[in-house]
Amino acid sequence: MKTRSALLLGSLSAALVAFALTSPRVVAADKVDPVADAKAFQNFFFQKFPDVKHEDFVNGPYSMNADMKRQWQEKEEFPPYEFALDAGKEMFATPFKNGKTYADCFPNGGVGIRQNYPYFDEKEGKVVTLELALNRCREANGEAPYSYVKDEMASLTAYMAFTSRGKPMDIKIPDDPRALAAFENGKRYFYTRRGQMNFSCASCHVQSPGERIRAEVLAPALGILNAMPIYRSEWSGMGTTSRRFVTCNSQTRAVPLEPQSDEYRDVEYFLSYVANGLPISGPGARP
Amino acid sequence: MTAFPCKLAVLVALVLSTGAAVAPARAQSAVADGQKLAFDRGKGNCLTCHVIKGGDLPGTIGPELKDLKAKYPDRNELTAIIFDETKRNPQTMMPPFGRNRILTEQEISAIVDFLQTL
Numbered sequence: 001m002k003t004r005s006a007l008l009l010g011s012l013s014a015a016l017v018a019f020a021l022t023s024p025r026v027v028a029a030d031k032v033d034p035v036a037d038a039k040a041f042q043n044f045f046f047q048k049f050p051d052v053k054h055e056d057f058v059n060g061p062y063s064m065n066a067d068m069k070r071q072w073q074e075k076e077e078f079p080p081y082e083f084a085l086d087a088g089k090e091m092f093a094t095p096f097k098n099g100k101t102y103a104d105c106f107p108n109g110g111v112g113i114r115q116n117y118p119y120f121d122e123k124e125g126k127v128v129t130l131e132l133a134l135n136r137c138r139e140a141n142g143e144a145p146y147s148y149v150k151d152e153m154a155s156l157t158a159y160m161a162f163t164s165r166g167k168p169m170d171i172k173i174p175d176d177p178r179a180l181a182a183f184e185n186g187k188r189y190f191y192t193r194r195g196q197m198n199f200s201c202a203s204c205h206v207q208s209p210g211e212r213i214r215a216e217v218l219a220p221a222l223g224i225l226n227a228m229p230i231y232r233s234e235w236s237g238m239g240t241t242s243r244r245f246v247t248c249n250s251q252t253r254a255v256p257l258e259p260q261s262d263e264y265r266d267v268e269y270f271l272s273y274v275a276n277g278l279p280i281s282g283p284g285a286r287p
Numbered sequence: 288m289t290a291f292p293c294k295l296a297v298l299v300a301l302v303l304s305t306g307a308a309v310a311p312a313r314a315q316s317a318v319a320d321g322q323k324l325a326f327d328r329g330k331g332n333c334l335t336c337h338v339i340k341g342g343d344l345p346g347t348i349g350p351e352l353k354d355l356k357a358k359y360p361d362r363n364e365l366t367a368i369i370f371d372e373t374k375r376n377p378q379t380m381m382p383p384f385g386r387n388r389i390l391t392e393q394e395i396s397a398i399v400d401f402l403q404t405l
Contacts (some may be wrong), residue, residue, distance in 0.1 A: 197382040213349040
């Protein structure tokens with residue numbers, strides 16, 4: 001098996017070299033380059049909205065519209081996510097039946113670490129999100145996993161985001177072809193049109209941020225996950241990144257994936273990486 | 288696909304049998320139907336992106352829909368835009384209502400009737 005894959009790899013790289021020699025320009029353009037991608041992604045938004053302060057993009061539609069921003073700032077005095085935040089803090093401190101706690105599963109006791117998620121697990125060869133890590137922590141300690149989309153999971157991540165507020169997103173892409181492939185796969189999903197409405201994520205959140213769909217203002221893709229989880233009036237409750245992905249898909253009449261499926265995890269990896277440097281603002285509140 | 292010519296034949300027969308006298312009434316009801324379809328959130332839902340006279344809470348993504356008869360004297364052009372605007376503009380946000388079967392050809396035709404009154 002090993003020799004076979006080595007052979008395959010060898011012939012593949014030989015083919016690549018041959019290809020590179022014949023048409024170097026095409027190969028250069030096809031190379032996965034997250035650093036260049038993040039720079040281009042951020043510059044696109046900075047140039048499109050020269051008046052928006054860079055750290056303000058993480059406030060979604062409020063960064064695009066002065067009236068909405070004023071209303072939101074007033075609401076922040078009694079934020080609608082406060083209940084979830086308090087519940088999350090209590091849950092986080094409550095030991096499992098075996099006496100251990102969430103703090104035992106995470107670096108720095110789980111405090112102030114939201115900005116490092118998702119990360120690429122080189123042992124597993126996959127992207128690991130905060131929600132996934134939380135459920136793995138539960139299962140490793142003999143507890144049943146939570147739903148990925150709302151309720152307890154949103155409360156826990158609300159608390160973990162709150163302890164990380166202001167810290168710049170800091171996603172790493174290790175020098176591992178699988179990590180680069182995950183980033184590229186997330187990027188591909190983000191820009192691919194799908195569903196009956198034929199929208200990609202980018203149709204709304206890159207092409208049209210700041211525009212209204214009916215009474216709603218579309219959020220910019222840059223920093224859109226920094227505010228997760230969010231309380232949405234439309235949901236009358238809290239939702240995680242998974243909930244946002246699933247509802248985006250179904251609202252555009254596309255088939256949603258399973259929460260925390262590999263592909264959604266890759267999208268989260270891509271979107272979080274290109275927001276590196278922008279502060280964590282979660283938990284957030286949205287109309 | 289096979290049902291369509293049948294439906295068309297019935298429609299043609301109906302139009303022929305009712306005669307020319309009721310044509311303006313039919314046209315008027317097509318305009319009313321078109322408006323209803325254009326404003327219906329589950330159908331055209333045009334207000335999500337376009338300002339249209341008579342509609343509340345319009346979006347801002349597309350251009351205001353007015354003077355369309357002057358802009359598109361040929362109704363086939365409007366029909367083509369609604370059917371699949373990505374053919375003309377691959378970057379468009381506009382959903383391909385006909386190609387992706389969000390609206391039937393008859394529904395698109397009624398909407399075009401309505402749009403031409405704006």
